[in-house]
Amino acid sequence: MRLILTVNGADHAVDLDPRTTLLDALRHDLDLTGTKKGCDHGQCGACTVLVNGQRINACLALAVMHDGDEITTVEGLGEVDHLSPLQSAFLTHDGFQCGFCTPGQLVSATAMLTELHDGWASHVTENLTETLTAQPTSRAEIAERMSGNLCRCACYPGIVAAIEEVVVRSRADREAAE
Amino acid sequence: MTETLKLDGPSREALLDRAAQGAIGRGLDRPEGPLKVTGQAGYAADARLDGMVHGVLARARQTGTITDHRLEALKAMPGVVLVLTDGIPRNPAQGAVPTAPPAADGVAYTGQPTALIVAERFEDAWHAALAYDPQITPVAHDLDPETAATVETPEDKQRADDGWQDTWDAAPTKVDVTVTTPSLTSAPMEPHAAIAMWEGDQLTLRGGLQMLKFNRKSLADALDMPVAKIRLLAPYVGGGFGSKLGVAQEAVAAALAAKQLGRPVSVVMHRRQVFEATMRRSESRQRIRLACDDAGIIRATAQEYRVSNLPGEAFSEPVARADRAFYATDKLKITHEIARIHRMAAGSVRAPGEAIGIPAFEMALDELAEAAGIDPLELRLKNTVEADPISGLPFSSYPLADTLKAGAKAFGWQHRPPRQQQEGEWWIGQGLASAIRGHFAAEAEARVSLTAQGAIVETDQTDIGTGSYAILRQITGEMLGLDPADVEVRLGDTAFPPAFGSGGSAGAASSGTAVLLACRALRKRIAASLDAAPDDLTLKDGHVIHGNRRTALAQIVPQEGWCEQGHVAAGDISDKVRTTTCGAMFAQVAVNAVTGEIRVRQMHGTFAAGRILNHKTATSQCHGGLIWGIGMALMEELHHDPRDGAVVNRDFAQFHIPANADVPPLSVDFLDAADDWGGPLGALGLGELSISGAAGAILNAVHNAAGIRIRDMPATPDKVLDALDKLGS
Numbered sequence: 001m002r003l004i005l006t007v008n009g010a011d012h013a014v015d016l017d018p019r020t021t022l023l024d025a026l027r028h029d030l031d032l033t034g035t036k037k038g039c040d041h042g043q044c045g046a047c048t049v050l051v052n053g054q055r056i057n058a059c060l061a062l063a064v065m066h067d068g069d070e071i072t073t074v075e076g077l078g079e080v081d082h083l084s085p086l087q088s089a090f091l092t093h094d095g096f097q098c099g100f101c102t103p104g105q106l107v108s109a110t111a112m113l114t115e116l117h118d119g120w121a122s123h124v125t126e127n128l129t130e131t132l133t134a135q136p137t138s139r140a141e142i143a144e145r146m147s148g149n150l151c152r153c154a155c156y157p158g159i160v161a162a163i164e165e166v167v168v169r170s171r172a173d174r175e176a177a178e
Numbered sequence: 179m180t181e182t183l184k185l186d187g188p189s190r191e192a193l194l195d196r197a198a199q200g201a202i203g204r205g206l207d208r209p210e211g212p213l214k215v216t217g218q219a220g221y222a223a224d225a226r227l228d229g230m231v232h233g234v235l236a237r238a239r240q241t242g243t244i245t246d247h248r249l250e251a252l253k254a255m256p257g258v259v260l261v262l263t264d265g266i267p268r269n270p271a272q273g274a275v276p277t278a279p280p281a282a283d284g285v286a287y288t289g290q291p292t293a294l295i296v297a298e299r300f301e302d303a304w305h306a307a308l309a310y311d312p313q314i315t316p317v318a319h320d321l322d323p324e325t326a327a328t329v330e331t332p333e334d335k336q337r338a339d340d341g342w343q344d345t346w347d348a349a350p351t352k353v354d355v356t357v358t359t360p361s362l363t364s365a366p367m368e369p370h371a372a373i374a375m376w377e378g379d380q381l382t383l384r385g386g387l388q389m390l391k392f393n394r395k396s397l398a399d400a401l402d403m404p405v406a407k408i409r410l411l412a413p414y415v416g417g418g419f420g421s422k423l424g425v426a427q428e429a430v431a432a433a434l435a436a437k438q439l440g441r442p443v444s445v446v447m448h449r450r451q452v453f454e455a456t457m458r459r460s461e462s463r464q465r466i467r468l469a470c471d472d473a474g475i476i477r478a479t480a481q482e483y484r485v486s487n488l489p490g491e492a493f494s495e496p497v498a499r500a501d502r503a504f505y506a507t508d509k510l511k512i513t514h515e516i517a518r519i520h521r522m523a524a525g526s527v528r529a530p531g532e533a534i535g536i537p538a539f540e541m542a543l544d545e546l547a548e549a550a551g552i553d554p555l556e557l558r559l560k561n562t563v564e565a566d567p568i569s570g571l572p573f574s575s576y577p578l579a580d581t582l583k584a585g586a587k588a589f590g591w592q593h594r595p596p597r598q599q600q601e602g603e604w605w606i607g608q609g610l611a612s613a614i615r616g617h618f619a620a621e622a623e624a625r626v627s628l629t630a631q632g633a634i635v636e637t638d639q640t641d642i643g644t645g646s647y648a649i650l651r652q653i654t655g656e657m658l659g660l661d662p663a664d665v666e667v668r669l670g671d672t673a674f675p676p677a678f679g680s681g682g683s684a685g686a687a688s689s690g691t692a693v694l695l696a697c698r699a700l701r702k703r704i705a706a707s708l709d710a711a712p713d714d715l716t717l718k719d720g721h722v723i724h725g726n727r728r729t730a731l732a733q734i735v736p737q738e739g740w741c742e743q744g745h746v747a748a749g750d751i752s753d754k755v756r757t758t759t760c761g762a763m764f765a766q767v768a769v770n771a772v773t774g775e776i777r778v779r780q781m782h783g784t785f786a787a788g789r790i791l792n793h794k795t796a797t798s799q800c801h802g803g804l805i806w807g808i809g810m811a812l813m814e815e816l817h818h819d820p821r822d823g824a825v826v827n828r829d830f831a832q833f834h835i836p837a838n839a840d841v842p843p844l845s846v847d848f849l850d851a852a853d854d855w856g857g858p859l860g861a862l863g864l865g866e867l868s869i870s871g872a873a874g875a876i877l878n879a880v881h882n883a884a885g886i887r888i889r890d891m892p893a894t895p896d897k898v899l900d901a902l903d904k905l906g907s
Contacts, residue, residue: 017299017301017302019301019305020299020301024300024301027224028232028299028300031226032217033217033220033223033224033226034216034217034218035217036221036367036368036416037223037369037446038367038368038369038449039369039449039829039830040448040449041449041829041830041831043449043829043830043831044367044449044830046367073217074215074216074217075216075217075218077216078215078216079216080212080213080216080218081212083212083215083216087212087215087216090211090215091207091208091211091212091215092207094207094208094794094795094797094798096208096211096214096215096643097417097643097644097645097795097798097799097802098366098367098368098414098415098416098417098418098642098643099210099211099213099214099215099219099414099416099643100221100366100367100368100416100417101367101416102214102215103215103217106215124839139843140839142838143838143839143841144838144839146838147837147838147839147840148837149838150367150830150835150837151367151838152364152365152366152367152417152419152835153367153417153643153798153802154801154802154804154805154806154836154841155798155801155802156801156805156836156837156838156841157801157841157843157844158798158801159838160838
């Protein structure tokens with residue numbers, strides 16, 4: 001099937017077997033191998049990408065379902081000499097060891113920051129009457145929201161600390177701007 | 179020139195103590211980090227080669243003899259270019275083995291990959307692999323370690339001290355505890371993968387591999403070709419934890435298929451194949467008997483255990499060793515039984531032996547403390563030893579008591595009886611366990627080039643997340659007086675000098691020592707050019723300070739640079755001292771009296787593993803071990819179908835590993851002191867230490883919280899509720 005995949009702002013015209021997952025299309029057809037296949041079953045989160053700003057498991061989506069959607073992969077978050085704040089924080093806090101789940105963690109965390117900013121509640125949100133943006137973001141809140149991304153090296157303490165730093169800093173930046 | 183050192187005795191590199199550059203030990207960020215956080219680090223399956231095709235391993239659904247692979251229909255399926263059945267090994271090679279993985283003879287375990295389907299597109303190969311349905315004449319096999327007909331008891335793994343029974347009988351306080359642990363799995367996030375490419379008779383294989391020196395020989399043996407004709411590339415490995423120690427099915431199959439097709443072939447195991455066809459940690463049944471005198475000193479110790487493996491596998495989980503003990507004891511008894519069964523192969527999973535042996539022993543110690551009416555911390559302190567009570571060998575360093583005291587203080591340890599604290603439905607309690615893991619020296623080589631721009635380190639050592647890139651850069655920076663940012667480290671390529679690889683926590687100390695030796699040789703070159711003695715030089719910030727002169731290295735090093743090799747070999751240290759790492763781990767848990775759920779609320783570990791080379795990466799490794807302890811204590815278990823031994827829960831939905839929300843605040847600190855028997859670097863192995871006991875701290879805390887002993891790991895809610903029922907609460 002012919003379709004246009006829009007990835008990290010660039011359009012790619014591809015002709016794909018309809019069985020091709022979005023993950024395999026990225027890796028095999030567009031040579032964007034930053035997105036990883038950890039389980040191919042939607043259980044580990046290593047393949048997390050953004051589709052129109054929301055995080056999904058690319059292994060559970062067929063490429064043909066995303067003709068024309070805006071897709072962002074880890075390659076679209078930042079570059080080696082121009083890291084995103086989350087990417088820098090993962091380095092500082094050692095939020096990875098082997099690094100294989102890291103692209104998924106980072107894409108997932110990027111979307112999570114938006115979800116927090118948009119006031120989405122989670123399973124551990126204690127106060128549903130106040131808007132989330134008015135509450136400090138607890139480590140439990142971050143851990144809960146990042147539990148769809150498994151890490152066998154178990155860098156969870158570093159991952160949470162990295163995200164917390166970015167949450168606190170971006171909130172301070174926002175308040176300073178207001 | 180190669181600077182060589184055989185480790186036969188204590189040694190020390192004074193430059194590391196002096197730390198003029200201040201590079202060693204610091205928590206520097208991982209140098210390869212920017213590549214990893216941007217998706218640019220190339221793992222085994224990430225290469226995109228011209229003409230590359232995709233291979234998918236296909237499984238056999240029952241054990242027995244394959245009478246017909248029934249390939250005709252598969253070969254006719256769209257896109258299929260090759261179906262390969264000959265030469266796919268039965269299971270992966272064990273760690274540090276230079277010979278081929280075992281050849282297949284029929285189907286030895288359910289799920290064994292017995293065919294490789296190669297197609298132009300992955301989708302076609304996957305579809306055809308699912309259609310693979312060989313005709314198999316079933317063969318009945320033993321599947322249960324408890325009822326297996328063949329149980330081996332190798333003589334060198336047994337021990338029964340004269341007078342053990344009398345000592346046991348005479349002791350006033352004793353416990354007799356049986357702990358069971360299930361089959362477990364490494365489950366690194368990167369599935370096993372290989373991309374093979376031939377140029378004439380030369381094979382280049384990108385693989386997820388931990389120990390390239392051995393893997394290269396093993397693959398050469400499997401393919402019956404010269405070692406020198408194989409180049410392995412593994413610059414980034416997405417976790418190993420033992421499962422990638424040896425060459426596995428995907429690498430051999432990719433190489434064979436690529437040769438037949440004359441095209442590069444990529445073979446990536448599906449997650450379910452990683453679970454069912456690589457390596458498991460053997461289940462264990464461990465009977466532990468401990469007896470102490472009225473002063474709380476242990477007098478008799480017995481560890482009798484049964485583990486299992488496939489017939490023909492030399493590896494058996496070394497739960498306890500017949501030649502050593504780590505606490506006081508007068509008499510030791512060890513029984514090591516290996517049941518031969520047809521479950522998937524058993525091999526090394528992070529800290530083979532200690533990972534399940536120490537938690538069980540520490541649980542028995544907790545019971546002994548209760549029986550003796552002693553604080554479990556106090557019991558351990560009473561029984562720490564300066565020398566191995568069995569071999570009589572002194573420990574090179576074994577500050578177990580210091581880690582226990584420091585850890586207890588950091589955690590806020592307070593001994594109190596069980597069932598004292600409740601919060602609503604939750605019982606709260608705390609527990610501790612020691613961490614104990616053997617260290618061994620290994621042979622390694624490395625090359626360091628020094629130019630006016632900085633240094634380049636090359637060795638085939640791997641970094642599987644362990645921090646090799648970071649620490650080799652720091653060692654070089656410290657030895658040569660360079661900003662670590664001016665040191666480039668190149669790893670995971672057999673074109674470089676051979677190291678030991680990542681296994682047995684031996685990678686950092688061995689490859690780090692080889693790099694240190696190469697740097698020593700470079701310092702001699704620098705000194706010679708100044709007519710000075712190497713010891714009279716201070717190298718710092720890219721300059722040489724000699725007497726009252728400070729000269730830029732760039733002015734000394736010739737245009738073409740200098741290149742030196744380092745080579746460390748294991749000598750006879752193990753005949754002279756016992757080298758061991760240790761630590762103390764503490765957990766606070768909450769046990770829900772209604773649902774049986776256990777939540778770990780806090781953990782702390784204080785560890786001693788010689789010199790700590792990078793506090794940041796070392797801390798992360800210790801976090802990892804503690805979290806593996808949470809998994810082992812509470813959730814991880816491979817279930818084998820009793821009818822055919824198959825792994826039932828072969829994915830992450832059914833085999834639960836800790837997720838982010840399972841992990842409480844953790845704290846880790848180190849007793850950072852060089853061990854002179856660890857070589858001039860003074861570092862001992864660290865990567866496996868913190869898993870070696872962690873589950874015990876948690877389950878001891880469960881007892882302290884709710885008064886229940888869960889001796890059958892993992893402590894899932896059903897077992898907790900049963901135990902609470904029996905307690906009558």
